[in-house]
Amino acid sequence: MAAAVEPRWRQATFIQDVRSRVSASQLTRFQKMYTEPFFVINVDPVVPALVRMRLTVSGSQQATYVVTLQSTGLFKCSCKDAIMTCRRNGCVCKHVCFVLYRVLRHEGLDFFDNLQLTPDEVGSIASRASQIQIQEVDRSNPPHVAPRPDQLHFDFCHSKRPHQIEAGDDCPICFDALLGSDVLRFCPECGNGVHRTCIVKWMEHRSTCVYCRSKLWSNYRGD
Ligand SMILES: [Zn+2]
Ligand SMILES: [Zn+2]
Ligand SMILES: [Zn+2]
Known part of the structure; x- marks a missing residue:
């Protein structure tokens, strides 16, 4: 049996790379990916043009949030932090960090430069979405x-x-x-x-x- 490869987000060097790369407000939200519980309640890979994927995410409270990946490579989240604060601070919320790096197993950090995935990255992530149809x-x-x-x-x-x-x-x-x-x-x-x-x-x-x-x-x- 081949040894399982640790996903990138679980490797020790990863968070060091992130720390040297992102703003303080982004780092705070990114680190919550490791310290807070997150749960995916639904995955909805959407084929039509604008939205490529829609995930329903919940945390330790009852509330659920909807994270969407647009075909432009931008993420949106319905949480208060994303709507009220992140845009102003040039960062993405903890739910987007969780979805992109833990659920979708994205490995690159260029995303944090413009908070946008490249068309190639969107394509490979969309193809991976079929593997995470949790139902x-x-x-x-x-x-x-x-x-x-x-x-x-x-x-x-x-x-x-x-x-x-x-x-x-x-x-x-x-x-x-x-x-x-x-x-x-x-x-x-x-x-x-x-x-x-x-x-x-x-x-x-x-x-x-x-x-x-x-x-x-x-x-x-x-x-
Ligand atoms: Zn679990
Ligand atoms: Zn959020
Ligand atoms: Zn069963």
């Missing part, structure tokens, strides 16, 4: 037939056949590694894993499995 069914593991509601007695800690979690497997909600300190929960229907804290957050907004859309999760109480 996509895992076709290699078709869900087995769902039991009737009165048969629901799933132990979410020990679901029937959890998938083996390997180095390099990321949580589809926070895009951080699945291997680590956080407790995992496995979908009883498709066997895929997520962080417990992430599925709790997810269930504030949705009631189906992140992977297979199983409705069994509507019975989940966050334990």
Whole structure:
């Protein structure tokens, strides 16, 4: 098995590169990408001209924000900071940092010069978007037939056949590694894993499995 390559944003040298490159107001927002919890609640790759991608992002509070990548390479976020402050300070909000570097795995730092991606970068990011359709069914593991509601007695800690979690497997909600300190929960229907804290957050907004859309999760109480 090949060793999984650490994504750029998780490499130690990366934040040093960023620090030497960006303004103080940008750095503050960028660093929150590491210190605050973020969750992707929805990904909507949009084909038509103006908007290339739309992600719904949530943080530690109930609020959700919509981050859009325009086909011009500009990002927009619906948060107060983006609307009220970032434009004036010439920076992007923490949600855009999270989406660009953690979710979309962008590696270059030229973005911070003009706060705009090049057409090539937009193209490669848009092609990657298909990999982050978090509601996509895992076709290699078709869900087995769902039991009737009165048969629901799933132990979410020990679901029937959890998938083996390997180095390099990321949580589809926070895009951080699945291997680590956080407790995992496995979908009883498709066997895929997520962080417990992430599925709790997810269930504030949705009631189906992140992977297979199983409705069994509507019975989940966050334990
Ligand atoms: Zn924002
Ligand atoms: Zn997670
Ligand atoms: Zn599932």
